[in-house]
Amino acid sequence: MKHDHPTPDTTDDPFETYTPIPLRTRHDGWTADRQRAFLRALADTGCISEAAHLTGITPRSAYRLRHHPEGRGFAAAWDRALQLAAARLMTTAYERALKGGIREMWRNGKIVAEVREPSDRLLVWLINRLAATY
Secondary structure (H helix, E strand, O other), rough: OOOOOOEEEEEEOOOOOOOOOOOOOOOOOHHHHHHHHHHHHHHHHOOOHHHOOOOOOHHHHHEEEEEOOOOOHHHHHHHHHHHHHHHHHHHHHHHHHHHOHHHHHHHHOOOEEEEEEOOOOHHHHHHHHHHHHH
């Protein structure tokens, strides 16, 4: 049985082969390096505003580049970055569902213990989500 699930890219730089959109050169504009940096940040964070902040541009500028007449390649790389971020998020969700998060136990204003609690609700949600794809 074949399953079409996105798998995280195992290369060091999934955007190494990305061909940047050639634009008029500006020191504060969308240089080739800035385009790649934005895509890497987007893959790491999964958040457009955070990726834009990390690369020193505005989210509005990023969306403009995505919708640029020559921006098909950038849009495709953007989508790939979000797939990578989603795969990382799914891995984190599985870990929290199975291993849980740490809950602090307090008594008289002091932490007396830390208990690791798996999340049954998250595990059920993940199982249902996974079952829907098979």
